[in-house]
Amino acid sequence: MKLLAIDDNQDNLLTLSALLKAFLPEAQLITSQSAQDGIRRAGMEAPDAILLDIQMPGMDGFEAARRLKGSAATQHIPIILVTAHRSDSACRVQGLECGADAFLSKPFDEAELVAQIRAMVRIKRSEDALRQERDSLEALVQRRTAQLSQANVELKENLERLAQSEARYSRAVRGTSDGLWDWDLVSNDYYYSPRWKELLGYADDELENRPETFFTRLHPDDLAPAQDSLCAHFLGQSPFDLELRLRTRGGEYLRVRCRGQAEWDDAGDPLRMSGVITDVTERQLMEEQLRQAQKMEAIGQLAGGVAHDFNNVLTVIAGYANILKMDLPADSANYGLADQIAAAAERAAQLTRGLLAFSRKQAIAPQRCDLGEIVLRVEQFLGRVIGEDIQLRTEILPEPLPVQVDLAQIEQVLINLAANARDAMPGGGVFTIATGLRDGNGRGYGDPAGPHAVIIVADSGEGMDDETSRRIFEPFFTTKEVGKGTGLGMAIVYGIVQQHKGNIKVSSKPGEGTVFTIEIPLVEGGAALQSVLAPQPSPRNGTExxxxxxxxxxxxxxxxxxxxxxxxxxxxxxxxxxxxxxxxxxxxxxxxxxxxxxxxxxxxxxxxxxxxxxxxxxxxxxxxxxxxxxxxxxxxxxxxxxxxxxxxxxxxxxxxxxxxxx
CATH class of the missing domain: 3.40.50.2300 (Response regulator)
Known part of the structure; x- marks a missing residue:
């Protein structure tokens, strides 16, 4: 142990040193002869106990004790005040008030001295141990508090990230065109996203999240394939990915692509399955458009392959037939025969031009003219096309509709539509051709941009169902009997309109007639419109x-x-x-x-x-x-x-x- 003795009397210090060597040899004594020096040595040496004399010059023992107990470095060191007045109670009270822990009287009693020192050292060491334990506990508490605080910060950050992730997921779910589903195979609980239900025409609260919601809406022919595919997927044999038909709110069937992925436990038993359904209607439409384009390409290749030789043949046939007509009197029987040959050649020529226009390979000769005049020009001979039992009506806008078109091809479009309307009205009816204008503002989905001249061709005939309307422009598609139609008339109409950078739509219902709407871009400015109603003069002869x-x-x-x-x-x-x-x-x-x-x-x-x-x-x-x-x-x-x-x-x-x- 380490002891500090503070006494201004050197003899007292020597006596104390001798006693300690004799009766407490394990003690290491440090001495100081003034209170100031003793306070300094106590801070430096950190003794286990201090023996402090009361009577000292400059600063007595009471003041020294007060200062030692007032310092954080020395306040825990036991102080034994040494006094020559054993029975002076006032002195003892004052010493206790200054922070003294024990008292010794001079001359020292060896047993009391040793007992007091050992008691004070024991008390100090016990208090030191308690303080160390307390400090250790406080440090531990601080560390745990810091750890909990850090954990709390991390938890808050994780919760924020989770909230952001959930928000992103929610936005993604709301923004996707796919419907999501989740199936707990253990509890048989189902979840369908709002979009899943929306695809079938329902609000989120109108369909229950139950397995029956899916399986009872499957098309009867798709139920067995769906179950077989699910079983194969659960066995790990194949992915679950197939096209199905689901009944909508209106009772129709929506074709969807249904995909899913299961989760298995360690024993290989399926626990959960999640997936999506995708509306494949648009994809099917694109596939149909691709097939239509492939058909058009095939027809174009066929027409292009025979066009040259066929046109040469028609040139010869039509040419000689017209020469015969010029050489024969109009009332001659042979004139009628020549006229029939020329007319047949012209129909064949129109068919060839139509096929090439359908495939966009016909070289067109556009001229700037009024669309209304073209309709009036065609009106002059449409009566022969539609027959006497069909009433022909024309509704022409008074203002010009300047377009850049091949006159012969637009005439062919109207003739083909008139022939189609005639066949749709076997008992007679009304055939109407009207012109109009679309300014390009507020147009619907799929409408071409910019101002367009419009031709509306309508009949009061039998009409068409949705399937026929959808396929009306397909090459070789016809509802007529064998021998009464080639299935190319409407396809040619479609090709000519497309070649003129236009658009054609059909609207029809069974028993309510049919309306075709053709839009052709307007042209602005430029040269004056060429009149198409003025008769073509006969060319004069030449000598060149x-x-x-x-x-x-x-x-x-x-x-x-x-x-x-x-x-x-x-x-x-x-x-x-x-x-x-x-x-x-x-x-x-x-x-x-x-x-x-x-x-x-x-x-x-x-x-x-x-x-x-x-x-x-x-x-x-x-x-x-x-x-x-x-x-x-x-x-x-x-x-x-x-x-x-x-x-x-x-x-x-x-x-x-x-x-x-x-």
């Missing part, structure tokens, strides 16, 4: 020399005859190389080159390039029976003069005259 290049001998002979009969001088060539040689030989006298685009040895585009090297101002009029994409692939430039086969003799003469007079 025309170089004709045509590889088909029958067409070449026909063109030679038509031009020669109307005063022209004709030079013939049968391929691209020959037309270049003949032009080079007689370039000064040739005023027009009438040339097929696709020819052997050198095509018309290449031949024309060589001719321009010889005579840059040479005039050329191209002819072709090939498809537009085929012509463009051969380097056809925009702005060149082109007339498509089959071509009527009068139309050929008219175009020749137009090019020559420019």
């Amino acid at each position: 020399t025309i170089l004709v290049a045509e590889d088909d001998p029958n067409v070449r002979s026909l063109v030679d005859m038509v031009l020669t009969r109307h005063g022209y001088q004709v030079i013939l060539a049968q391929d691209g190389e020959e037309v270049i040689h003949r032009f080079a030989a007689q370039q000064e006298g040739i005023e027009l080159v009438l040339m097929d685009i696709i020819m052997p040895r050198k095509n018309g585009i290449e031949a024309y390039a060589e001719i321009k090297k010889i005579q840059p101002e040479a005039k050329v009029l191209f002819t072709s029976g090939y498809t537009a994409d085929f012509i463009q692939s051969r380097g056809m430039e925009e702005g060149v003069e082109l007339i498509m086969k089959p071509v009527q003799p009068m139309e050929l003469l008219r175009r020749v005259r137009e090019v020559l007079e420019r």
Whole structure:
């Protein structure tokens, strides 16, 4: 143990030292001869007890005790006051008030001295142990408090993250177009998200979260496949992913894709299964559109493959039939036969043009004209199409509707629609054609942007069900008997409208007639509208020399005859190389080159390039029976003069005259 003795009398200190060596040898004594020095040594040495004399100069023992007990470093050290007055109670009271723990009287009694010191040391060490334990407990409490505080902070952060995660999940669930479901296979509890119920036409509180909600709404034919797929999935044999039909609130069946994933326990038994249902109606619509596009492509390839040769044949048939009509008197029996041949050839030509338009491969010749005038022009001969028992009505807007269209193709659209309406009204009825305007504001889903001229074609016929309306524009789809329809009329209408960057819709119900709505973009500004009602004048004869290049001998002979009969001088060539040689030989006298685009040895585009090297101002009029994409692939430039086969003799003469007079 370590003891500190504070006494101004050196003899007293020596006596105390001798006593301690004799009776308390384990004690280490530290001495100080003033109160100030003793206080300093107590702070430095931290003794187990202090023996403090009361009577000392400068600062007595009472004040020293007060200061020692007032310091945090020394307040726990026991103080034994040493006094020469054993029975002075006032002294003892004052000492206790100053913080003294015990008293010794001089001269020292050896037994009392040792007992007091050991008692004070024991008390101090006990108190030190208690303080250490208390401090340890306080430190532990502080650590645990800090840990709990940190845990509380982390818990709050986790709760915030959980709330954010739940909010994100809730937004995702609300925003998704899929319906979510969850099935507890142990308790047989079900959950269906609000979107799941919404897909079937119900509010969230209108359907119970029960297994029957799903299984009783399955289409009867889908119940067994769904159960088989579930069983196979629970056995881990295959994923659960199949298309099903679910009954909606209206009693109809919605086709959905149902997907799910189970969870298994360690024994391999399924515990839970969650998944989604997705409305696949839009996907099916896109698949149908893809099939429609594939059909269109197939028809286009078929039409494009035969167009050239077929148009050459039709050119010859129609050409000679019209020449016969020109040579025969109108009251002749043979004139009627020739007229029938020409009409049949024209119908065949329209069919070919329609097929190419359907596949968007027909080269169109658009002109800027009034859509209302086109309807009035078609009205003149629609009566022969629909028959006498059907009333024809037209409702034309008084203001012009300027459009950029191929006149013949728009006429064909109206004729095909009229023929379709005629077949839908076998007992007669009303056929109406009206024009209108859509300004492009507030348009519905799927409507093209911008102002559009509108043609409304309506009949009071038998109407169509939804399935027929949905398939009306499919190629080869027809509800007519075998031999009474090709199934291409409405498909051709669709293709022509699409080629004009337009849109066509159908609205019909059984017994309530049918309405077709066609929208074609308006054109603003530009040149004045060309009148389509004025009759075409007969072309006048000419005397110019025309170089004709045509590889088909029958067409070449026909063109030679038509031009020669109307005063022209004709030079013939049968391929691209020959037309270049003949032009080079007689370039000064040739005023027009009438040339097929696709020819052997050198095509018309290449031949024309060589001719321009010889005579840059040479005039050329191209002819072709090939498809537009085929012509463009051969380097056809925009702005060149082109007339498509089959071509009527009068139309050929008219175009020749137009090019020559420019």
